[in-house]
Amino acid sequence: MPLYKTISVNSQTTVKIWKIEESYDDLLHPLDLKPESLNRVLGMKSELHQRGFLSVRHLLHEFGYTDQDLFYDENGKPHLNDGKHISITHSFTFSGVIISDKDVGIDIEKQREKIAIIAHKFVDYENNYLKSTDNDYINRLTVIWGIKESLYKLFAVPGMLFRDHFLVIPFTMKDENTVAWIDYKNKKYRYNTAFLEFEGFTCAYVIP
Structure with missing residues (x-):
């Protein structure tokens, strides 16, 4: 299947998502x-x-x-030759790319119960509004992970910790967006975030 979804975030920013149904050979051949x-x-x-x-x-x-337009820096962050900002993700049968005039980050995650087991590693401030008994606990945890992964990709500074340096403002699943902050080395950075769900997956992305 070709393109699965296109999201026009704003006039400078677009998200595209691919559902991976092709074989390895069919994907490789045209490239x-x-x-x-x-x-x-x-x-x-x-x-x-x-x-x-x-x-x-x-x-x-x-x-x-094309592939020739893409390169990676020493931290593994992707860049485009024309100076536009890009972030990349893939998870199981979906992949996603966000391109913008501003710094961006994107993440796609499969929704799985086992995320609750590692929640203590990436959730701190968010415990103020999360309850493990909530019906949508796994979905919201997955959103928080996706937002923090997106922030990490955007900032691309080794040593940053999801639990200590990133925080996600309270949200409900029907909001489909929230605000996130990076608090790192006595500086604070604010980001707009959005998220969506499809076929048992969660996609989150962030822009300044």
């Missing part, structure tokens, strides 16, 4: 990959990861870019 990208794909042990990587390149094409 013109840089040698380092091809080596990276061939070195992946999981076909799921290979297909995720390749589907992202198809999403780039949907934006009018």
Whole structure:
């Protein structure tokens, strides 16, 4: 299946999501990959990861870019040659790309009960409004993880901790957006965030 969803966040920012149903060969065949990208794909042990990587390149094409337009810095953060900001995600059978004139981050996560087991590792402030007995506890935890993962990708500074440096303002699932903050080295940064659910997955993205 080609493009699954396009979200026009604002006049400078667009999200595109791909549902990965194609085979590895069908995804690879139309692409013109840089040698380092091809080596990276061939070195992946999981076909799921290979297909995720390749589907992202198809999403780039949907934006009018190719693999040649994409490069990564020393922290592993992706960049585009024309200076626009990009963030990339893939999880199981979905991948996503957000491109903007501003710094951005995106994350897609499969909704799974086991996120509750690791909640103590990434939730602190949010315990003020989260209750494990809530019917939507897993969904909201997944949103919080996705927002914090998106913030981490946007900021791309090693040493930042989800639990200590990121916080998500109270929200309900029907809100579909909230505000998040980074509190790091005596500086605070505010971000607008949005989230959506589809087919047992959660996508979250952040922009300043």
